[in-house]
Structures are given as structure tokens and as C-alpha cells.
Amino acid sequence: MQPIISVSGLNKTYGDFQALRNIDLQINRGEIFGLLGPNGAGKTTLINIICGIVKKSSGTVTVDGFDNVENFRETRSRIGLVPQELPTETFETPYDVCRFSRGLFGKPDNPAHIEKVLRSLSLWDKKNNKIMTLSGGMKRRVLICKALAHEPEILFLDEPTAGVDVELRQDMWNVVQALRESGVTVILTTHYIEEAEQLADRIGVINHGEVIIVQEKTRLMKELGxxxxxxxxxxxxxxxxxxxxxxxxxxxxxxxxxxxxxxxxxxxxxxxxxxxxxxxxxxxxxxxxxxxxxxxxxxxxxxxxxx
Amino acid sequence: MNFHAIRAIYRTEMARMMRTVVQSIVAPVLSTSLYFVVFGSAIGSRITEIDGVGYGAFIVPGLIMLAIMTESISNSSFAIYFPKFTGTIFELLSAPVSFVEVVIGYVGAAASKSVVIGMIILATAGLFVDLHIAHPLVMLLFLVLISVSFSLFGFILGVWADGWEKLTIVPVLVIMPLTFLGGTFYSISMLPPVWQTISLFNPVVYLVSGFRWAFFENSDVAVAVSFAMVMAFLLVCLFVVYWIFKTGYKIRC
The missing domain is CATH 3.30.70 (Alpha-Beta Plaits)
Known part of the structure; x- marks a missing residue:
């Protein structure tokens, strides 16, 4: 089966600092891939290059067979990203920002889908509240809703449950599982290893800008555990x-x-x-x-x- | 072309104007009316006519120009700077959009607001003086082109700025003085010859002059020269925005 994301010989340097070193990585369609690594390992840089936010220094990235630079419209429209920080709009409402995200990624208005996404993350009753009035956990849910608003085939979750309470974390895990069941490929970075242990089909470990290992989770635990x-x-x-x-x-x-x-x-x-x-x-x-x-x-x- | 993205950006930006209607529309209309009352009354009582036009009516094109230039710059610079400031620009950078959609969306919305404000100020001026527009279509053309040009300039400013101070420094220290010295409240033919020559290095002179010609058929420089200057400024700004997106200057590392 052709991988949905293929990264080959990817390098990224910032001045003298090499953030990524010759990364080769393939993500299979429909899987949950856990990308683990300590702070500053290069996880977010890798994600940002695949999503088009950061420019690569060398190497190739293809998404569903399309080069992510030459065919950026095809690749980016397939991807949803939930970033690590909480960059949310201030004065807008969850409903409006989801509608905005959907349009930005080239999809026509679909109030029913926006409602479904907001309900799935328990935000429907807050849909008309200004985002600045929401709690940190709710803002993170808004970011997930925005990423799902355009029905992406691939979802990047960069530390999605950082600072989130246990109950909400379980809700998010349920959403991730449901997405996988609907055929969405999920790439998850997390500091909570138990999260990867619970959710991921395969695990990749990155350190100092290099991929150390990529392995099926159960096999990894069997072989190295x-x-x-x-x-x-x-x-x-x-x-x-x-x-x-x-x-x-x-x-x-x-x-x-x-x-x-x-x-x-x-x-x-x-x-x-x-x-x-x-x-x-x-x-x-x-x-x-x-x-x-x-x-x-x-x-x-x-x-x-x-x- | 991602038309849904253009609509999404445009709609969001216009909604921002509606949320801040006092700041976006009422404030510039009020300040322009004050300019009109103070300058029109104070100076108009001493200068009755310039080039055969009553002083009150003479300053209307300049006042509109002053408002749409400052509004275009502040609207579009804020529109792109605020996502940079909050971090929400990640979404724009990861979206399937090129500089074309971004420019049409953000600059189109900022220019639309400016045109609306310009028309409201024009209507407000009609309450104070008897106005006759000799070439309404030319007036509208200048209004739109200048709004678009300065919205593009504001967009560049918003990308360049890495702090709130930089965001306000250019409008306050560059645009405002150039506008005041660009014949907004007088004809440059009233200046001594040496200052007339110096004034010709001020690009705002050409904008105000062309716009004023559309109203009264008299101008400090030929209308064709004014039009050429506006188009040249617009093309330079368009190229710079294209370059920003091509190189990722200050937005994509």
C-alpha cells in the first residue's frame, strides 16, 4: 500500500544549527502514528515542514503522492493541524473560526458538518461565545475543531492534550479513535507516553533531529521491552x-x-x-x-x- | 484558485469591521468632520477661493484622501499583523492558498472598508458644502486604486512590523506628514517656487491632485501623471507582496 506521507532525505538547518538530519519516514494510510521525542528533538519542525509552514533545506515530502512544494494545494487541503501552542483568535466565536478554517482550506460552507464537529468536542453550547472567554482546555478543543472543519484525510496533533484535564483527555482520545475508524490518518506527538501507548499503531522516536526508530507499537514493546x-x-x-x-x-x-x-x-x-x-x-x-x-x-x- | 478561501478571508475581515463599527467607520468620519469644520472655518474665512473653488469644497478631496490612506494602511497592516502576533498565522501558512488569494482576501477587505469610509465622508461633506463632482467615474477609479495601493502598502507594513511600535511608526511619521504636506489643505501653486519643486517629490501630491481633478477639473499636476503614479505605486506594492510570499520574508522560516 502506498504511504499517505513519505519523507525522504529531509534536512532542515537554521544557520549553523541542524534541526533535522536526513529524515526518512513513511506514514501509512489510516494509521495512528505516535511521534515521540524529547523537547527540541525536531518533532514540531518535521510537522511544520510537512504542513508547509516551515521551508525545508533539502529532501522531499510527498502527501498522497503529491510533492508538498510543487503541488501545495493538493497536499495542504488534505491536512489538518492542531499546533502545540494555543494560538486562537480572541474576539471571534468557535462557530465563526471553524467556518473560516473550512473556507480557507477550500471547502464550501457546511453548517451541518461544523455543528457535528463542535458537538463531538462538546463545544456546541459555546459556539457563539467569544474565544477569549473560554478556558484553556476549551481553546484547545476549538483548535481541534478548526483542524477538522475541512474534513482532512490527515490530522497532525502536536501535543493535543498538554495542559488538559484527565476527563477531557479521555474525550480527545475517543475523538482520535473515532477519526481513525472513519479512515483519517493521525500523526500524534505527545509528552504523555501513555497516550501513545494507548492510541498509536506505530511509534517513531526522534532525537537530535534524527529518527532513531520506527516500529509497530506492540512489536516495539515486545522487542525492546x-x-x-x-x-x-x-x-x-x-x-x-x-x-x-x-x-x-x-x-x-x-x-x-x-x-x-x-x-x-x-x-x-x-x-x-x-x-x-x-x-x-x-x-x-x-x-x-x-x-x-x-x-x-x-x-x-x-x-x-x-x- | 481557491475562491472559498478568498470568501472566507474577506468575510472574516468585513465581520471585524462590523464588530468594531465605531472604531472602523464612526471614528474616521468624526475626525474628518472635525478637520472639515476647523480647517474649513478657520482658514476658509481668510481664503475664500482656490482656483475658482470655494475653500470648503476644495479641501474635501484631500480630506477623503487623508482618511482612506490612513484607514487602508491601518486596516490591512492590523489584519496581517494580529495573526502574526497571536500565532494564528500558522493556519494561513498551512492552507492551500497562494499570495493571490491572500492579497485578494485581506487587501480586498481593507480596500472595501476604505472605499465605504471615503463614500461616507463624501456624503458627510455634502452636508457642509455644495459639492459637484465633474468626473464621478474617475473619482471612483482613483478612490478604488488608492485604497487598494495603500492597503497593499499596509499589508507589507504588517508583515515587516515585529512590534506594535513599528506598526504605527510609518503611518504617524511618514504618511501623515506627507499627506499634510501633499496639498490636502492647499494648492501647491500657493507655495514659493522652491517649495513647489520640493513638493513634487512627495508622492501624495500626485494622488491628491488627481483625485481633486476628478472633482473640480483643476490640479497641481496633469491627471495622466497622477494616474501613472498611482499605478506605479500599486505595481511596486504588488511585486513586494509577491516577493514576500515567494521568499517567506518574516512569515515563513
């Missing part, structure tokens, strides 16, 4: 017997907690042998549980090059 078994011992142990050296166990919790890291991809996890050797060594436990690295732990590891 560590799994661990924690045993709660019945009696405190100060030193582990030499028969357990090969397991590289971590002793913690004042000698009452034993942690074993293992890889589920291998033929043998070593758990059965460990339990047997513990029994042989006379070490008893009264509880155990397993856990897997979160996407956040994987992300931090990638960025810090620990994994």
Missing part, C-alpha cells in the same frame, strides 16, 4: 547462594524481594529452572508477579541510548 519476575521472599536473605549466580538476580526490599529479568522471545525463559534452583537452595517465597517495561521506559532507554 524487558519482562521481569519479582518474588516476595518468606524470609530475608542477605547473600544469594552461588548456585543462583547465572540468573543475575537483583536482591532488594531489605532482602525480601528478588527480581529476575527474562526475555519472552527466547526458547527458554529460565523461570522453571530458577524456581527449581530456589527450592534446592531452600529459599521460599510467598508471592510473585511479572511485569513488562512500559513504552515510557523503552522511550527513555532509546533516547538515552541505554537499550
Amino acid at each position: 524487558k519482562k521481569q519476575l519479582v518474588l516476595h521472599l518468606s524470609e530475608s536473605v542477605s547473600v544469594l547462594p552461588s548456585s543462583l549466580e547465572n540468573y543475575q538476580l537483583e536482591l532488594g526490599g531489605d532482602g525480601l524481594e528478588l527480581t529476575y529479568h527474562y526475555d519472552t522471545q527466547r526458547d527458554r525463559t529460565g523461570i522453571t529452572a530458577l524456581l527449581s534452583d530456589l527450592h534446592a537452595a531452600g529459599i521460599k517465597f510467598n508471592d510473585l508477579h511479572t511485569s513488562q517495561s512500559s513504552l515510557e521506559e523503552i522511550f527513555v532507554g532509546l533516547v538515552n541510548k541505554k537499550i
Whole structure:
């Protein structure tokens, strides 16, 4: 399947500072792509170049097969953008700014669609209020409504839930899921890794202007995530017997907690042998549980090059 | 061509005028009426006629010109500067529009407001003096061309400005003095010869002169020269706006 967005050899420099380095990235049609990276990694620059707000230094960007410079009308009309900051009009109303956005992106008036979008983000009852009177969360919703007003095929959400309360965040996640189900491709940048973990089909990590990894989320978590078994011992142990050296166990919790890291991809996890050797060594436990690295732990590891 | 975008920009800008009707329409009409009353009464009592035209009527074209130039500049410069200031310009930059749609939308709206204000001032002046317009179509042509030219100039100013001070410095320190020294309240033929020559370097002289010719068929410079100057100014401004969008000067990094 042809990717809906294809970025090839993309570079961006500001004077001596190289913001993006030879970026190659493909976004599949209909997916939710989570673009992660620390502050200043180049996420927003990448998005702004694809959307046409910032000029690239070199490389190519195509959207649905169209070059985003040569055929800017075709590419931009397919894209909706919710920026990171809260740049909203002041004296206009949510209804008017949505109608404006729709027209600006080349679509005729459609009051029914504007109403649908405003209702989906619980803004219909505020449609005639001046935007300056709305709360920060509502302003962010207005920005999402504006981005959806022209029925884009691709939606960029640059930190959409920054500063948003938990309830509203869940509402936005529902909207994003609904958009994906309707065939919209969503590119999401976020600082809340749990957001990407919950929503994204694929994850891309960018750091220092370079794409470090692009992987399906479940595969990424499987391949890079560590799994661990924690045993709660019945009696405190100060030193582990030499028969357990090969397991590289971590002793913690004042000698009452034993942690074993293992890889589920291998033929043998070593758990059965460990339990047997513990029994042989006379070490008893009264509880155990397993856990897997979160996407956040994987992300931090990638960025810090620990994994 | 994205006609829906032109309509969206134009409609939004005109709605802004309606929201600020006192600031947009009433204020320039009131200040022009004050100019008219003060200058017309104070100076008109000493100068009864200039080139066969009563002083009160003589200053009407200049007053209209003063109003539409300042209004065109302030409307279009504010229209593009405010989105830059608030950050909402991202939407314009990411929209499927070229400089053509942006110029028609923003400059068209600013020029429309100026033409409306010009016509209202003309009607207001009719309450004070007996006015006869010798060439109404030429008057309208000058009104529209000058409104468009100065709206383009204001647009350039709005893009160039990176603070509120810069936004007001050109209208206050350049346009206003040039207008006052450009024959708004007098004929440059009343000046000493050396000042007549210096005045010919003031572009506003040509605008006021041409506009006044449309009213009274007398002017400081030939009407064809005035028309050529207006067209030259308009084309230069159009080119600069085109260049701004081509290079992204101060709007696209």
C-alpha cells in the first residue's frame, strides 16, 4: 500500500544549527502514528515542514503522492493541524473560526458538518461565545475543531492534550479513535507516553533531529521491552547462594524481594529452572508477579541510548 | 484558485469591521468632520477661493484622501499583523492558498472598508458644502486604486512590523506628514517656487491632485501623471507582496 506521507532525505538547518538530519519516514494510510521525542528533538519542525509552514533545506515530502512544494494545494487541503501552542483568535466565536478554517482550506460552507464537529468536542453550547472567554482546555478543543472543519484525510496533533484535564483527555482520545475508524490518518506527538501507548499503531522516536526508530507499537514493546519476575521472599536473605549466580538476580526490599529479568522471545525463559534452583537452595517465597517495561521506559532507554 | 478561501478571508475581515463599527467607520468620519469644520472655518474665512473653488469644497478631496490612506494602511497592516502576533498565522501558512488569494482576501477587505469610509465622508461633506463632482467615474477609479495601493502598502507594513511600535511608526511619521504636506489643505501653486519643486517629490501630491481633478477639473499636476503614479505605486506594492510570499520574508522560516 502506498504511504499517505513519505519523507525522504529531509534536512532542515537554521544557520549553523541542524534541526533535522536526513529524515526518512513513511506514514501509512489510516494509521495512528505516535511521534515521540524529547523537547527540541525536531518533532514540531518535521510537522511544520510537512504542513508547509516551515521551508525545508533539502529532501522531499510527498502527501498522497503529491510533492508538498510543487503541488501545495493538493497536499495542504488534505491536512489538518492542531499546533502545540494555543494560538486562537480572541474576539471571534468557535462557530465563526471553524467556518473560516473550512473556507480557507477550500471547502464550501457546511453548517451541518461544523455543528457535528463542535458537538463531538462538546463545544456546541459555546459556539457563539467569544474565544477569549473560554478556558484553556476549551481553546484547545476549538483548535481541534478548526483542524477538522475541512474534513482532512490527515490530522497532525502536536501535543493535543498538554495542559488538559484527565476527563477531557479521555474525550480527545475517543475523538482520535473515532477519526481513525472513519479512515483519517493521525500523526500524534505527545509528552504523555501513555497516550501513545494507548492510541498509536506505530511509534517513531526522534532525537537530535534524527529518527532513531520506527516500529509497530506492540512489536516495539515486545522487542525492546524487558519482562521481569519479582518474588516476595518468606524470609530475608542477605547473600544469594552461588548456585543462583547465572540468573543475575537483583536482591532488594531489605532482602525480601528478588527480581529476575527474562526475555519472552527466547526458547527458554529460565523461570522453571530458577524456581527449581530456589527450592534446592531452600529459599521460599510467598508471592510473585511479572511485569513488562512500559513504552515510557523503552522511550527513555532509546533516547538515552541505554537499550 | 481557491475562491472559498478568498470568501472566507474577506468575510472574516468585513465581520471585524462590523464588530468594531465605531472604531472602523464612526471614528474616521468624526475626525474628518472635525478637520472639515476647523480647517474649513478657520482658514476658509481668510481664503475664500482656490482656483475658482470655494475653500470648503476644495479641501474635501484631500480630506477623503487623508482618511482612506490612513484607514487602508491601518486596516490591512492590523489584519496581517494580529495573526502574526497571536500565532494564528500558522493556519494561513498551512492552507492551500497562494499570495493571490491572500492579497485578494485581506487587501480586498481593507480596500472595501476604505472605499465605504471615503463614500461616507463624501456624503458627510455634502452636508457642509455644495459639492459637484465633474468626473464621478474617475473619482471612483482613483478612490478604488488608492485604497487598494495603500492597503497593499499596509499589508507589507504588517508583515515587516515585529512590534506594535513599528506598526504605527510609518503611518504617524511618514504618511501623515506627507499627506499634510501633499496639498490636502492647499494648492501647491500657493507655495514659493522652491517649495513647489520640493513638493513634487512627495508622492501624495500626485494622488491628491488627481483625485481633486476628478472633482473640480483643476490640479497641481496633469491627471495622466497622477494616474501613472498611482499605478506605479500599486505595481511596486504588488511585486513586494509577491516577493514576500515567494521568499517567506518574516512569515515563513
